Amino acid sequence: LGKTLAKKGHKIRYITPLYQAVKDLQLPLHLHSTLGPIYMGSYPESVTVYTLAQPNDSIVYFISHPVFDRPGLYQWQGVDYSDNAYRFLLFSKAALELCNAWGPNLDVIHLHDWHTAMIALLLQHQSNHNPTHTYKPITCFTIHNAEYQGVFDVAVYQFTNLPWDYFTMEGVEFYGKVNFLKAGIGFADAITTVSPRYAREILTPEFGAGLEGYLQAHASKLAGILNGIDIEEWDPETDPWIRHHYNAHNLAPKLACKQDLQMEVGFPIQPDTPLFASIMRLTEQKGISILLPAIETVLSHHNIQFILVGNGNPHVEAAFKNLAQRFPQKFHMHSGFNRALSHRVEAGADFFVLPSRYEPCGLNQMYSQRYGTLPIVRRVGGLDDTVIDIADDPARGTGIKFTDYSPKALIEAIERAISLFNNKQAMEYYRRNAMHQDFSWDRSASAYETLYARTIRRLKQPALKI
Known part of the structure; x- marks a missing residue:
């Protein structure tokens, strides 16, 4: 400011x-x-x-x-x-x-x-x-x-x-x-x-x-x-932390960013598999009590990949690391925060998950849209103010929102994202919508x-x- x-x-x-x-x-x-x-x-x-x-x-x-x-x-x-x-x-x-x-x-x-x-x-x-x-x-x-x-x-x-x-x-x-x-x-x-x-x-x-x-x-x-967010630091056209630069008019290099990220975390390079991500403090405020069971269920029933970056409660970290051991080709847990990795995650992921119990503002959902990574958020605080649900407004939508604070509601939102991912034309349309949002401090x-x-x-x- x-x-x-x-x-x-x-x-x-x-x-x-x-x-x-x-x-x-x-x-x-x-x-x-x-x-x-x-x-x-x-x-x-x-x-x-x-x-x-x-x-x-x-x-x-x-x-x-x-x-x-x-x-x-x-x-x-x-x-x-x-x-x-x-x-x-x-x-x-x-x-x-x-x-x-x-x-x-x-x-x-x-x-x-x-x-x-x-x-x-x-x-x-x-x-x-x-x-x-x-x-x-x-x-x-x-x-x-x-x-x-x-x-x-x-x-x-x-x-x-x-x-x-x-x-x-x-x-x-x-x-x-x-x-x-x-x-x-x-x-x-x-x-x-x-x-x-x-x-x-x-x-x-x-x-x-x-x-x-x-x-x-x-x-x-x-x-x-x-x-607002720092649109100079978070800019997929100039970001020094990613190898392939892109914008709303040229989205093709984003797929290369996804493949780089899959390789970095040890996932199979599968461009047709939806890649989800979260970067967060592992606290109740950020929704860990619904995120953990929801991810476990989705990994068991769907062909997706998920990257989690963050730290916090040691018991919660251990539970997510256990999930990574059970699903090594589908779930990756990076303990701690890494600035460069955060940029590569925003650029390479298809969807960004923020299931907060409450969220005064939130920044990652704005970073995500800037990078054409569609946010999945709960309808609270700044998350609700900054994301337009594609079902609420099919013409202007930029992401997916859910209301109830429950694993079931989050699972349904992720499954909506999987369906959207399989519609390549709609996916590209909403990526561009998201990238055209103005989240600058101006x-x-x-x-x-x-x-x-x-x-x-x-x-x-x-x-x-x-």
């Missing part, structure tokens, strides 16, 4: 922790300043700020402190760091100090997920109670996944240095604990999710993760704006420009004189 907004002429500044993983890249960072004291309760902290220049006059500001010098961003070996509340409160306070230094030059602070949500509350309190900060930029808070809320013991509230007035049901209190996500929902000037349908879904008990009532109370400032950036401008007008509009 920032990259596209910068291309459109906006002055973009990014603020992020200087994680160990970033340090390991040995980027040409420049020392900018030291900020402090930053009080965390009664304890004074200080942070070091580094910068990195980006195209279109953008700058990344990295906040450096020992709490970010760890092998994982938020957790290690599946366990969250016990001081995550402290880490991201410190980051939030440092980021706000940077924003304060920019003063009236700053129009919008765009916050993401619970890790930065407290900035909305800190800024609101500062605006109300600190006469030296008379200017307040608007805040836009994006919820990428409402399940992840940053809920901590009440003891961490002392590190906010805020009065207890905010520790209420209307504020950040949540069943006697502190809920960081509530700070963003309650105190940001605008709230977005990463797809239109997900914005509607989180207002319901099924998807609201316990915050549906609070979200309903703030629904007037909630909007769903679909994420559309999303324009929607955010409109949202920012509307929010600024709403909040800056002078009171009527009577």
Whole structure:
């Protein structure tokens, strides 16, 4: 988003922790300043700020402190760091100090997920109670996944240095604990999710993760704006990770990509066998509880091939690896994520399966369509927003959708795909439909420009004189 907004002429500044993983890249960072004291309760902290220049006059500001010098961003070996509340409160306070230094030059602070949500509350309190900060930029808070809320013991509230007035049901209190996500929902000037349908879904008990009532109370400032994808990286005409390049007007090389992929994973090279694929975290959110039995059934009754790339729950990984041993010429499991392989899978597969229990946005279904690989998705969140079912709209269809969260519904969707694959003319028609979809960030950036401008007008509009 920032990259596209910068291309459109906006002055973009990014603020992020200087994680160990970033340090390991040995980027040409420049020392900018030291900020402090930053009080965390009664304890004074200080942070070091580094910068990195980006195209279109953008700058990344990295906040450096020992709490970010760890092998994982938020957790290690599946366990969250016990001081995550402290880490991201410190980051939030440092980021706000940077924003304060920019003063009236700053129009919008765009916050993401619970890790930065407290900035909305800190800024609101500062605006109300600190006469030296008379200017307040608007805040836009994006919820990428409402399940992840940053809920901590009440003891961490002392590190906010805020009065207890905010520790209420209307504020950040949540069943006697502190809920960081509530700070963003309650105190940001605008709230977005990463797809239109997900914005509607989180207002319901099924998807609201316990915050549906609070979200309903703030629904007037909630909007769903679909994420975009990097169409320069994900481009079958120029992709450096594939040997054969193609586009919607010349699909023939896609078959060569399929044969390369079959050879790479040890499958028989069979151009007339439908090749299915999934790239995912092996979690319940991504639908593993229906994917495993569905694949097992389809492999037993149909001549297909299936490639799964991902990792997660060790027991689930073991179950899929067992499936690969039972069907070595039909099922392949690659444990872990591999960027190059992901590109080759998108280019070589015929269908891409995403059976998520819920999906705020999803990216792979958009990558897939860009590569003429038809997605099979459940009608939730961004999956529903980005795929047009060929039965719902035979003229504009781009994939296959199913509704029930069950192995039976997924099996039926895969069997629809097998029938479609056997109709070569229809298959080519829908591939081209999919490849003509626009999932660039240009559309999303324009929607955010409109949202920012509307929010600024709403909040800056002078009171009527009577």
